[in-house]
Amino acid sequence: MKTDLLKQLLADRSAQRTVVLATHLATGDQRLIHPGDGDPLADDATLAIQSDKPRTVxxxxxDVFLNVFNPPLRMIIVGAVHIAQALAPMAAMTGYDVTIVDPRQAWATPERFPEIRILDAWPDEALAALKPDHRTAIVTLTHDPKLDDPALQAALSSDAFYIGSLGSRGTHAKRIQRLESAGFDAERHCRINGPVGLNIGAKSPAEIAVSIMGQVTAALRGLAA
Amino acid sequence: MTTETRDILQSAADWQADGRKVALATVVSTWGSAPRPAGSQLAIAENGDFVGSVSGGCVEGAVVAEALEIMRHGKPKQMDFGVSNDEAWEVGLACGGKISVFVERLD
Structure with a gap:
């Protein structure tokens, strides 16, 4: 590998840009493929990026080996609530870079969330700054329309691979009505997993976090759940 | 991509910046139950330091030895390991899988 190519690869990674390294296996010739740059192997590169798995073409x-360098997995949790205290460390352990968003400073404290990044901003501002991409999961946990709704609208306008929203069926139905009034039709709001999480009979905050983490993992790995 | 992959490529870049010769090994394909998936990487420095892995420790020795050769002549090589391979007697995979590893010099 040429030094300049490695430098570009490292620069792409630190800027959280998706990039594919194409290596001609017989000669060792290499090039970087970025989404949308019109490379002859763009279609295969896209498949590799979406599955987050390298492939040989x-x-x-x-033969050309396509190695994928996707940005890190991220989880944005809206609501510094009890379930978030279980979900945040669980997501971090699973390999996600976690950010908690909650403008209520009494909730979003370092004491309640040691080692987790906290943004005490309104969800719409926070999501505009965080720019969720196809490697991002967004989970809203506040039950409060003032906080959840702007987060969900921003989430639905992003490429996030997972969107989940805590709330009973009744709460979720009302939420959907509000989103429809705001112009998000069924084709768009069907991306929201609500009630959130896999149905494993979860009761405690930690169990609910497990059910959410399971559903996020299924979405990441391409299983409907 | 895992955090580990980041550290491996960064280590390779750092070693090279220190003026050391460096090689990179990448798993390009696997069959059966292979210990590390395609894309896994190992960075090797000329003094034998290495970070990362291409197997559960089964073939790293052979890969590092070849990497030291490749640092000298610069010609990349694809190495295959598995139970059906002659080399398996020396450095085979206990799990019964097969892997193909691409080894290249950092120029």
């Missing part, structure tokens, strides 16, 4: 010139 047969070309007329020989």
């Amino acid at each position: 047969e070309t007329a010139d020989g």
